[in-house]
Each structure stands twice: as structure tokens, then as C-alpha cells.
Amino acid sequence: xxxxxxxxxxxxxxxxxxxxxxxxxxxxxxxxxxxxxxxxxxxxxxxxxxxxxxxxxxxxxxxxxxxxxxxxxxxxxxxxxxxxxxxxxxxxxxxxxxxxxxxxxxxxxxxxxxxxxxxxxxxxxxxxxxxxxxxxxxxxxxxxxxxxxxxxxxxxxxxxxxxxxxxxxxxxxxxxxxxxxxxxxxxxxxxxxxxxxxxxxxxxxxxxxxxxxxxxxxxxxxxxxxxxxx
Amino acid sequence: xxxxxxxxxxxxxxxxxxxxxxxxxxxxxxxxxxxxxxxxxxxxxxxxxxxxxxxxxxxxxxxxxxxxxxxxxxxxxxxxxxxxxxxxxxxxxxxxxxxxxxxxxxxxxxxxxxxxxxxxxxxxxxxxxxxxxxxxxxxxxxxxxxxxxxxxxxxxxxxxxxxxxxxxxxxxxxxxxxxxxxxxxxxxxxxxxxxxxxxxxxxxxxxxxxxxxxxxxxxxxxx
Numbered sequence: 001x002x003x004x005x006x007x008x009x010x011x012x013x014x015x016x017x018x019x020x021x022x023x024x025x026x027x028x029x030x031x032x033x034x035x036x037x038x039x040x041x042x043x044x045x046x047x048x049x050x051x052x053x054x055x056x057x058x059x060x061x062x063x064x065x066x067x068x069x070x071x072x073x074x075x076x077x078x079x080x081x082x083x084x085x086x087x088x089x090x091x092x093x094x095x096x097x098x099x100x101x102x103x104x105x106x107x108x109x110x111x112x113x114x115x116x117x118x119x120x121x122x123x124x125x126x127x128x129x130x131x132x133x134x135x136x137x138x139x140x141x142x143x144x145x146x147x148x149x150x151x152x153x154x155x156x157x158x159x160x161x162x163x164x165x166x167x168x169x170x171x172x173x174x175x176x177x178x179x180x181x182x183x184x185x186x187x188x189x190x191x192x193x194x195x196x197x198x199x200x201x202x203x204x205x206x207x208x209x210x211x212x213x214x215x216x217x218x219x220x221x222x223x224x225x226x227x228x229x230x
Numbered sequence: 231x232x233x234x235x236x237x238x239x240x241x242x243x244x245x246x247x248x249x250x251x252x253x254x255x256x257x258x259x260x261x262x263x264x265x266x267x268x269x270x271x272x273x274x275x276x277x278x279x280x281x282x283x284x285x286x287x288x289x290x291x292x293x294x295x296x297x298x299x300x301x302x303x304x305x306x307x308x309x310x311x312x313x314x315x316x317x318x319x320x321x322x323x324x325x326x327x328x329x330x331x332x333x334x335x336x337x338x339x340x341x342x343x344x345x346x347x348x349x350x351x352x353x354x355x356x357x358x359x360x361x362x363x364x365x366x367x368x369x370x371x372x373x374x375x376x377x378x379x380x381x382x383x384x385x386x387x388x389x390x391x392x393x394x395x396x397x398x399x400x401x402x403x404x405x406x407x408x409x410x411x412x413x414x415x416x417x418x419x420x421x422x423x424x425x426x427x428x429x430x431x432x433x434x435x436x437x438x439x440x441x442x443x444x445x446x447x448x449x450x451x452x453x
Binding site for chain 1: 357360361364365367371372386390393401404
């Protein structure tokens, strides 16, 4: 009976994983890894981060001004715009973090990142997760494992910030004239920017690791990869 | 051997011949040599048992050929892993450890926990061997997906075909153990049907042509 259970579990895991396996996607990913235009990608990400931050700040400032001028409905509307900017940016970061997790397994070595620190964050939950991540970071040996720990912490952080942002926006809807909710939203935005700085550092480390393979080696590896699948 | 069993065995033989032809036409013999050997061994075993049943359709020959098939299945798993991971030193290091752990634990479990391999107690040892093969293939599949290792459609079909058949095989052995020798023929027949389905799946996969991977154009060399 034990063999039957083990075989069923094994067979299910195998069929699920290989059933979802997409060879073209794997080849595309390898092509990207061996061909990554790292500086261009890095510049594009930096611009996107700056733009998201500027938009969210502008919306938050406009909301605060509307509140000061006793235009409560306008303040709430603009604060919700700031929240939607944050949500869109969060979705973008989560997608990239997932992709970075996949690519981090495909490179042989990753440039090490410093241990996570709670210092740049304002939120208690984010500070706590950074402290825990720092502790776990010290227990890990491999740079790839440490890199993926960073990614996990950032994914968690984005979730915490978005949750906090929604809560602050809800609180502002209930008491539009009260400045506390706006201040909380500003804290969440500041934490999001701190996470973005880590996001950029992680992306830079990954891009540098992808670039570490020399061009001849890339071509050779690609030929082996393509040859393997024929 | 009943008449129906003989007919199914002949169908399997035809399927295996079609598989060999398809593999030859598409140049798949060298993709996994142990699989080619496995198909050849199955064809030989099938032919001996159907052409000279008095001599080869016997418990002793069954145990012998099953041992050969099981060894070749393990070899298929190892060769597929080697071919898939050898270009990726990091992933290959992990794959080696995982495969070694699986093989060691399976060997220890089979050597210590199961009685001597004989036909009359085959449900005591054969499910363990099949489970080891399933988990070897599962480990290879999981590592391929985890590390995004590109494998061809044919290698994928080999592994995807084996796993459900091996599960059916373990299930049938389990039923046989519970019901006793009176269901032996029915179990044998069901197993043959399952194997026929597996062979037809492989024939279809072997005939299908892989999409050729395109050339890499290095971005930086253009810039």
C-alpha cells in the first residue's frame, strides 16, 4: 500500500510539472539569460521606478492639499489615484520578482547582496520581516539562496505595503479631514520606495551575474542547449 | 497464455516495431541509448514469450526479463538526467546528489525490507522497484522544471509515458496481492492493455517532429 501511495504522489508530481513544462518558454528564458541587454534593462527599470514614485508622490501631495483646502471628496479621489498607482507598481514588481526567482536558478553564481536591514523602513511589520530575513540570511551559505531570500522578503514587503496603503485609504475615506491616514499612506509610500531601491539593487546584481558569462561561452552554451533539445 | 493475451502481445509487438521505425526515421536512437536498449529488450522478451511460450512463458523467465527491464528503466532515468543537466554544472551537481540519494535509499529499502525476488512473491518486491523508478523520473522532471532546463519533446514524452504506466502497474500488483492468484490472467491482460497504450503514445510522440530551435543573435555584438 505504501508503494501505491508513493507512486501516486510521484506520478501526480511528475505529470503536473512536466505537463506544465513549456519548452519554448524555457528556451526563450535561456536566450534572454545568455543575451540579456543588462544596461538597457536596468535603465528602463530605473526610469519606471522613478516615474511610479513621482506619480504616487504627486497624487499624495494633491490629496493633502485638497484636504487642507477642505475639499474632502477631491482629497479622497486623488488619494485613491495614488493607491492605484501603488497597486499597479506593486503588480509590476511582483511579476518581476517572480521572474527574477526563475532566472536566479539559471545562473551559476550571483553577485552577493548585503544582508537585509530594517533601517530604511518605517512600518513595524516590514521592519520585523527585514529583521527576520537578516537573521535567516546569516544562517544561509550560498549566494543564490540568499538572493532568493531577498526576493521573498521583497515579495512579502510589497504585499505588506499594499495592504497598509489600502487600509490608510479606507481610513481616509471615513475621516477625510483627519491627517493621520494621509501620514500613514505617506509612510507606506516611503516603504515602497525603500523596497524599490532593494528591487533595483537585486535586478542589478542579477543582470551583472548574467553578464558574467563571456560571449564565446554564451554561444557555446546556447549551442549545447539547442543541441540538447533536438 | 490465453488467446486474448496472445493477441494483445502481438499488438504490442507491432507497436514496438512501429516505435523502432519511428525512432529510426526521426533519428531518436541516440537521444537516449538506454531507452533504445529498453525497447529492444521489450521486443526480444515479447517475441520469446509469444513465439516459444513453453520455454519462455515461465515464472523464471518472467523474473529474469523483469529484472532487465527494471535495470533499463533506471538507466533511462539516469541517462535522461545526464543528458539534460550536463551542460549546466550547478543544476547537475544538485541532480547528482538527488539521484544518488534516491538510488541509495531505494537499494537499501529493497535489500533490507523485501524478501528474495521470486515469481510467487512478486508483489512483495516489484512495487518497490517500480516506485523507485517513478521517483527517479519524478526527481528528474522536477529538477528540469525548477532549473528551466530545456529538454526535447521526445525526452519529455518518454518520461510522461512511463509514469502513468508504472502507476497502473503498481495498482495492478496491489489488486493481485489482495485478490490472489485466481485474478492472475485478468491482471496480466490489463497490464498488457496499459502497456499497449503506452507504446502507442510513444509511437505518436516519436513520429512527431520537434520544432527546431532558432539561432541566437547576441544583442551586444550588434550594438
